[in-house]
Amino acid sequence: MGPDARSPLRHFWTQLPFFVWLVVLWMMLWGQFTVLAVVTGIAVAIFVTTVFRLPTAELSGRINLWYGLVFILAFLVALVRGAVVVAWQTIRPRETLAAIIAVPLRTDSDLVMTHTAITASLVPGSLIVEADRESRVLYLHVLGVGNAEEADAQRHAVLRWEARIVRAVGSRADLAAIRAAYGSRKGATA
DSSP: OOHHHHHHHHHHHHHHHHHHHHHHHHHHHHTOOSHHHHHHHHHHHHHHHHHSOOOOOOOOSOOOHHHHHHHHHHHHHHHHHHHHHHHHHHHSSSOOOEEEEEEEOSOOOHHHHHHHHHHHHHSTTEEEEEEETTTTEEEEEEESOOSHHHHHHHHHHHHHHHHHHHHHHOOHHHHHHHHHHHHHHHHHHO
16 A cells, blocks of 8 residues: 555544544534434535535544543633632622733644633633634633733643643643743743
């Protein structure tokens, strides 16, 4: 089997998780988990992937279940904490401050950037305003930020989400970038 024959097969295997996700999304959209829903989901997924051709998103092929569990638990805690903080900010008498902060990411992966942006937006109190793909910067609108220290705390919170995502599903290059960033940060504080 030559390199030309392997390329479509490799493309198929790298895109299979996205294709399966489209079928599952279709079944959840209709609220039916039947054979007809699977067949129509496959037809819609084929249509969507051929008509709306998107660039291939390369998966790392690496999944760490322990760090995946750590990410999920930390996310659930952040959801509850964020909801309580936002609820408190809405009922307390003084005005709630907000800011737009820039968070330069440390990895070069589009998939990690997307997951980090979605995670940061799902936590109550913060919302992604813009994602600059070229310079790897996320811009967030964050509630409860009144000074530079609070802005830095929010920035570090987003970078911790990036690190958790990389540890769970990132590539080895992403892991190296995170480790290098932590090493340089420790050296700067020591």
